[in-house]
Amino acid sequence: MIADRRLLDFPSCRLSLILNGCAGRKDAQARESSIRERLAPRVKDFATIVVSEGKDIAKAARQASQGGADIVVALGGDGTQAAVAGALAGTSTVMGVLPGGTFNYFARELKVGATIDEALDTILQGHVRAINIGDVNGRVFLNNASIGVYPAILDRREAIYRRWGRSRIAAYWSVLLTLRDMRAPMHLFLTVDGVTKEFHTPLAFAARSAFQLESLGLEGADAVQNGQFALFLAKGHRPLHLMKAALRLAMGRMSRGRDFELIVADEIVIETRQSRRMLAIDGEKERVNGPFRLHVRRGALSVLVPAPAEEIESVRPEAA
Secondary structure, three states: OOOOEEEOOHHHOEEEEEEEHHHOHHHHHHHHHHHHHHHHHHOOEEEEEEEOOOOHHHHHHHHHHHOOOOEEEEEEOHHHHHHHHHHHOOOOOEEEEEEOOOOOHHHHHHOOOOOHHHHHHHHHHOEEEEEEEEEEOOEEEOOEEEEEHHHHHHHHHHHHHHHHOOOHHHHHHHHHHHHHOOOOOEEEEEEEOOEEEEEEEOEEEEEOOHHHHHHOOOOOHHHHHOOOEEEEEEOOOOHHHHHHHHHHHHOOOOOEOOOEEEEEEOEEEEEEOOOEEEEEEOOEEEEEEOOEEEEEEEEEEEEEEOOOHHHHHHOOOOOO
């Protein structure tokens, strides 16, 4: 069983850095050089694995772990971090997080730092904590997993990003455009604690990030912190109603009952009349066969996190 919190012996560790080389050769080399400069002198062995496609990230992390790496660090957004987490979950290999995406919800949830330098400071502190992660049909997720309209939003968002570049405004605009074009809601059968209920909804959204929920002004953060899912079922069936709800979400004014139903549980089974659906996991999407079985894997992932507040306080010099 993984200890809840421990301190790494860095000089005896083997560390692998996973780097996405798609951003451009010079840019990737510059980032690798700056990260190597900070980490390599502190560990027994430092290796860089450059991947050319997103689908190679999980494979690279798995090979690094099986090859004896004590720590695997990846630079990237939530999709990258989820791929690495999925490969390392249930192993003794520790994960280090370097934020490099648009929202970086996982890095912000862990409070590792808003910049690469701050996150490197966190990694070098060497504090390991075992955390809970979400699982849907064997696929690990860190922030959220959903079926319905959200995968279509991701499609629209990527098209907008290619044309206008990555930004939060572009992300929000993709939501409104997709909702405008939405057609019929899904017909779901939801089973919790052996009880099955029927729903019609355009979106089923299972959250595992308390930070994301709090930043959106949504309920459910306490449930997530207690090791459960907060499952949101959107109530609007028409595009105009959903667009209004999306605007209320952007302003932090969504409300339970009017805009969504909230179900809290640590195990959920979702069945749909369409046996194969697009599943969105931490910003990535994949077509998956149902039913969708969600459960929380408790303490399954070891992650480098900031030192406890009391320890930071104890090493501060006394005021003169």
